[in-house]
Amino acid sequence: MTDQRQRFALIGTGNRGTTMWGQNLLEGWRDSVELVAICDTNELRAERARTMIGSNAPIFTDIGMTLNQTKPDLVIVCTRDSNHDDIIVAALEAGCDVITEKPMTTSVDKIRRIREAEKRSGKRVDVSFNYRFAPTAYKLKELLASGAIGTLTSVDFHWYLDTNHGADYFRRWHAYVENSGSLFVHKATHHFDLLNWYIDADPQTVSAFGELRNYGAKGPYRGTRCKGCEHASYCDFYLDLSADPFLETLYEDPSDLDGYVRDACVYREDIDIPDTMTANIRYTNDVVVSYSLNTYMPIEGHHIAFNGTKGRIELRQFEKQPWERPNHDEILVVKSFGGGVERIKVPHSAGGHFGGDDRMRNMIFRGGEDKLGQRAGSRAGAMSVLTGIAALQSARSGTTVRINELGDIG
Known part of the structure; x- marks a missing residue:
């Protein structure tokens, strides 16, 4: 019997990618999808995410290599909003359908790039409006x-x-x-x-x-991040990453590779x-x-x-x-x-979203009338x-x- 599951690549392993489109998707829709690649510019975060997802899919740090080596049917985009367009266009041009986290992108020029690539390729972009x-x-x-x-x-x-x-x-x-x-x-x-x-x-x-x-600049004081901050004992917005094993695992050690910390000060002046x-x-x-x-x-x-x-x-x-x-x-x-x-x-x-997440995944992966x-x-x-x-x-x-x-x- 031919395996009819969609082979998908997950691009971006932050919270949403790791849970909604990683662990949760495989737990509930394994009959419809197969995870064939995980891609993130931060390799350690991708490795941590892969363990959380419960997958043995190969890890990549480059979208081109991901597409060329694994040839997925579907690409799911969970990166920063501002680079959605680069990934979506590359995926469409490689012959893949795309699901992108919202927002689809951030500028008129980027919208145009995506829409034109979709028309050229004949493939489909779904936006995750759960x-x-x-x-x-x-x-x-x-x-x-x-x-x-x-x-x-x-x-x-x-x-x-x-x-x-x-x-x-x-x-x-x-x-x-x-x-x-x-x-x-x-x-x-x-x-x-x-x-x-x-x-x-x-x-x-x-x-x-x-x-x-x-x-931002409206704050009464500021630091670089919550960890080690001199204002931690009295700041209303202090976040203790060590109290959240999920966030600490996914972000703390990986921040050594790219400098992106999950507990940056909410009062940063820029x-x-x-x-x-x-x-x-x-x-x-x-x-x-x-x-x-x-x-x-x-x-x-x-x-x-x-x-x-x-x-x-x-x-x-x-x-x-x-x-x-x-x-x-x-x-x-x-x-x-x-x-x-x-x-x-x-x-x-x-x-999630009072059942909206599950209903959306059902519609995308199992079909049904969209009344x-x-x-x-x-x-x-x-x-x-x-x-x-x-x-x-x-x-x-x-x-x-x-x-x-x-x-x-x-």
């Missing part, structure tokens, strides 16, 4: 598609990152626009993609504000991304959005409300907070003209990145930015 696959997101999309509140006119969308999750972006490579495009691109790509998917239209104009209010962000977005179908992202909250989760000509849909999704929460989300569908309220309880599912268009390709990846690029440009310039004036994306 939030689309969460049960509650599916239900919201279903309600909107059914016309439950008439014509959609506006959306309020506010995302809260707590002082653990939010601060972590400022410890890592994400803290520089050069690497991540800012959190308007890296983190908000999830949120902008959800909006684009929910609204079922393209963003047209963006007007945004973004400030650095809590991290941090250049905003930590407090808002944006107003207008869509081609005249829906308008009010969006915000905050990165140092005492809570984690989001609030979203859809306003229509016949009612309103509301959701407050809790992820972390200092009080008990039920093991489900509650969507409120409030009808106008005395129509009352319907309370829809959506149970949480096991796995609501959850599977996201390069165009969806491009549109979410363009929204983030426009937001950062608007915040820096103080002007409204038109998406179609940013450049051709192919």
Whole structure:
């Protein structure tokens, strides 16, 4: 019997690559995939990741050698956002399909490179927008598609990152626009993609504000990294890597090879991304959005409300907070003209992103009908990145930015 499993190469062995697309993928989808190569510029990190994944796949430090020697069917990209394009293009031109972690990339030119290579090669790029696959997101999309509140006119969308999750972006490579495009691109790509998917239209104009209010140069003191820092005993953001065996194993000794430490000071003066962000977005179908992202909250989760000509849909999704929460989300569908309220309880599912990770991997590797268009390709990846690029440009310039004036994306 012929082995029909997809032979894949994992490029990048940070947290997401090692877990979501390494260990977890092999544990749950070994009947569909075979890991044939692991590639990372840091060989020791790749070796540590390979042990965690439970694989004997060969390790490479160069994408060209990975592709030439192992000839995978599929490449999964989990590197820094700013070099996704080089890896995706190389993989496409080698005849591979690609799954890339979000965001797809960080600039208009890089979007164009990817889109053109995809068209030339005839291969496929999937973007890992797992939030689309969460049960509650599916239900919201279903309600909107059914016309439950008439014509959609506006959306309020506010995302809260707590002082653990939010601060972590400022410890890592994400803290520089050069690497991540800012959190308007890296983190908000999830949120902008959800909006684009929910609204079922393209963003047209963006007007945004973004400030650095809590991290970076705003800090009261600073060091190089948490380990050995003189401020460790009283810094609210002190991270003890030795208390987390996973992080210490994957990052501490490997940092001797490339200098990348996992506990860099959140108050480094050269941090250049905003930590407090808002944006107003207008869509081609005249829906308008009010969006915000905050990165140092005492809570984690989001609030979203859809306003229509016949009612309103509301959701407050809790992820972390200092009080008990039920093991489900509650969507409120409030009808106008005395129509009352319907309370829809959506149970949480096991796995990352309330079950979204598993559902996405099932769709990609096992197929099935995609009734609501959850599977996201390069165009969806491009549109979410363009929204983030426009937001950062608007915040820096103080002007409204038109998406179609940013450049051709192919």
